[in-house]
Amino acid sequence: MFPGPLGISLAGKALKEGVWSLDAVDIRRFARDRHGTVDDAPFGGGAGMVMKADVLSAAIEAAAPPGAPRLLMSPRGVPFSQARARALAAGPGVVVVCGRFEGVDERVIEAQALEEVAVGDFVLSGGEIAAMAVIDSCVRLLPGVMGEPSSANEESFEDGLLEYPHYTRPASWTGPDGIERRVPEILVSGNHGKVAAWRRQQREEITRRRRPDLWARRQAARTDEEK
Numbered sequence: 001m002f003p004g005p006l007g008i009s010l011a012g013k014a015l016k017e018g019v020w021s022l023d024a025v026d027i028r029r030f031a032r033d034r035h036g037t038v039d040d041a042p043f044g045g046g047a048g049m050v051m052k053a054d055v056l057s058a059a060i061e062a063a064a065p066p067g068a069p070r071l072l073m074s075p076r077g078v079p080f081s082q083a084r085a086r087a088l089a090a091g092p093g094v095v096v097v098c099g100r101f102e103g104v105d106e107r108v109i110e111a112q113a114l115e116e117v118a119v120g121d122f123v124l125s126g127g128e129i130a131a132m133a134v135i136d137s138c139v140r141l142l143p144g145v146m147g148e149p150s151s152a153n154e155e156s157f158e159d160g161l162l163e164y165p166h167y168t169r170p171a172s173w174t175g176p177d178g179i180e181r182r183v184p185e186i187l188v189s190g191n192h193g194k195v196a197a198w199r200r201q202q203r204e205e206i207t208r209r210r211r212p213d214l215w216a217r218r219q220a221a222r223t224d225e226e227k
């Protein structure tokens with residue numbers, strides 16, 4: 001599966017240039033029998049299979065560079081965030097463990113001090129796609145990966161606000177509904193101060209409406225003076 005989509009576009013170019021590197025470890029290589037068994041039935045019964053502690057732990061040992069955080073992709077983990085992506089991107093690297101089946105033996109999580117991370121309140125069939133999301137969000141923050149370094153700072157979540165709406169040519173466009181839509185006048189005014197103020201107001205409006213949770217957190221974090 002790897003590098004998969006991480007091998008193309010900006011992340012892929014940076015991978016080829018050596019800005020970042022990826023070492024995909026096949027857990028099956030660490031199986032202890034000739035069938036390459038990595039999973040077994042759950043103690044206590046129930047549906048599905050569980051990834052074996054001994055096999056998975058050996059794979060993690062082989063992968064883990066000392067000092068790197070060890071994440072386990074898991075729907076019951078802490079929600080992944082832009083702040084976490086920034087912290088990881090500034091660090092020495094990361095080990096990302098991808099679960100399969102029903103999940104992994106709980107004892108590996110304890111023994112390897114795995115930090116459970118979720119990419120959303122939904123269930124994937126494996127941790128790989130979640131891992132790609134995590135890795136991609138980190139890679140694009142590495143110096144030299146994004147075209148314009150400034151473009152990461154006004155983005156959604158960077159300061160607790162969602163992004164403002166974007167427009168490009170043509171300035172007037174008639175969609176399939178037959179309605180002509182013009183770009184907001186202020187964006188073609190050439191007045192940078194007004195454009196900035198409009199974008200700011202849009203970001204606040206969109207955040208308040210779509211993500212009351214983000215808005216409340218932001219309001220709570222700000223001093224009375226800033227509000």
Ligand code: SAH
Pocket residue numbers: 072073074075076097098099100101102103104117118119120121122123124125126127128130
């Ligand atoms: N039985 C588990 C789901 C297992 S899904 C439960 O009910 O919670 C199989 C694997 O996919 C998991 O071990 C995990 O690595 C990955 N996965 C699924 N959903 C995920 C999510 N939202 N975030 C991160 N990883 C996820």
